[in-house]
Amino acid sequence: MEPIINSQLPEFKVQAFQNGSFKTVTNEDVKGKWAIFFFYPADFTFVCPTELVDIAEKYDQFQAMGVEVYSVSTDSHFVHKAWHDASESIRKIKYPMLADPTGTLSRAFGVMIEEEGMAYRGTFLVNPEGKIKIAEIQDNNIGRNADELLRKVEAAQFVATHDGEVCPAKWKKGGATLKPSIDLVGKI
Template identity: 85%
Template sequence: MTTIINTTVPEFKVQAYHDGEFVTVTNEDIKGKWAIFFFYPADFTFVCPTELVDMAEKYDKFKAMGVEVYSVSTDSHFVHKAWHDASESIRKIKYPMLADPTGALSRAFGVMIEEDGMAYRGTFVADPEGKIKLVEIQDNNIGRNADELLRKVEAAQFVAAHPGEVCPAKWKQGGETLKPSIDLVGKI
């Protein structure tokens, strides 16, 4: 299996539902800022709304960090709007809900389940240059945690701003980092 870490976000152009409107989102829109692509199987399901609301509750924190969140499913932008209109929970979402009815974006990120016509739960974080810095893909029965993703984005932003430093396990903003060197080998 080939990794996509440090590769560039693929070119794409999709429709989205955002702020009560249908908009077009492309790979050009993510340049110059951090971006999260948050793939999920389908609208009107069970685990998906719990995750999307969890992200919605952290959206202001992500925005304050210069991060845009893009949820993505193989549903159409029309279905995203219908779900938004039908669900009190989904009305909390302020980030763009990308539509991938052809599965092209899901395939490009390696999360498409061909036999089901939907995506795995995939989370991808891209830096302002469009390089993918974090990838997590999990089975669709396992929900994700926006707090943990927030922590990981903070770590990714820290190491991007501090070359030569790395963040150890469970690192949180303001915590101690490490400066890898031969002097540390075998002493941690």
């Protein structure tokens, strides 16, 4: 299996629901900016709305960092709209909800559960050059945390603009970083 880290964002063209409208989203729309692809199993489920709302509540912070968020499930864009219309929680979502009913995008990111026709919970951060810098996949019974994702995006953006520096465990914006060198070996 090829590693997904530093691989190029796959080509894609999907339908999406956003702010009361349908639209087409392609890999070309992602070029030149930071992007999060937030895969989840299905609309009208249990853990999924808690995660999507958590991200929605942080969406302004992601936007301020120059990051677009794309939630993705194997539901159609029509189902995304129906869920939005039926759920007060889902109405909080302002980011594009991508439809992947054929599973093409889910397969490209390695999160497709073939026998179920839906995706694992996968979180991927893509940099402006289209390279995947963060990839996390977890079982569908385990919800994610938007605060931790924000921290990781801040770290990825920091190292992208500070050549030779790395972020240690629990690093937060403004915290001390490391400059790897032979002088640090065995001293951390």
